[in-house]
Amino acid sequence: MTTPIEERALAAEVASRPIGQVIDTPNPLSLLGRIKALVDAVLPARTAKAIVPSDATALDPIPRGIYVGTGGDVTVRPAGSAADVTYKNMSDCSYIGIRVSHVRATGTTAGNLIAEA
Known part of the structure; x- marks a missing residue:
C-alpha cells in the first residue's frame, strides 16, 4: 500500500x-x-558423462558437480574463476559440488570422474 x-x-x-x-x-x-x-x-542433474582430464579442453556443458569414482587429487578450474584449485586426497565415491569449466590432467590423480549436468 x-x-x-x-x-x-x-x-x-x-x-x-x-x-x-x-x-x-x-x-x-x-x-x-x-x-x-x-x-x-x-533440480537433480539431467545428464552424466565420463570426464577425460585435459589441460586445454573445457567441459561442455558445465557440470553441476563431479563424481569421483577412484580417489586422489582433482585439479579443476571453477566456472567464473581465473585460477585452478586442487581438491587433495578425495576418497573413493566422493563428490565435488561445484561448477567447473575444466578438469586438468596436470595435478589430477583421481580416476573414474563423471560430470553431472
Missing part, C-alpha cells in the same frame, strides 16, 4: 514525462526465464 506522499510523487513523475514516452516495464518472459533457471539450478 502506498502513502499519499508516494502517490503524489508518482503522479508528479508521470506528469513530467513527455507524451508518448515508453515506460520500462518488466518483461514477463525474462522473469519466467529467470525463474526457470533458478528451478533448474536446484
Whole structure:
C-alpha cells in the first residue's frame, strides 16, 4: 500500500514525462526465464558423462558437480574463476559440488570422474 506522499510523487513523475514516452516495464518472459533457471539450478542433474582430464579442453556443458569414482587429487578450474584449485586426497565415491569449466590432467590423480549436468 502506498502513502499519499508516494502517490503524489508518482503522479508528479508521470506528469513530467513527455507524451508518448515508453515506460520500462518488466518483461514477463525474462522473469519466467529467470525463474526457470533458478528451478533448474536446484533440480537433480539431467545428464552424466565420463570426464577425460585435459589441460586445454573445457567441459561442455558445465557440470553441476563431479563424481569421483577412484580417489586422489582433482585439479579443476571453477566456472567464473581465473585460477585452478586442487581438491587433495578425495576418497573413493566422493563428490565435488561445484561448477567447473575444466578438469586438468596436470595435478589430477583421481580416476573414474563423471560430470553431472
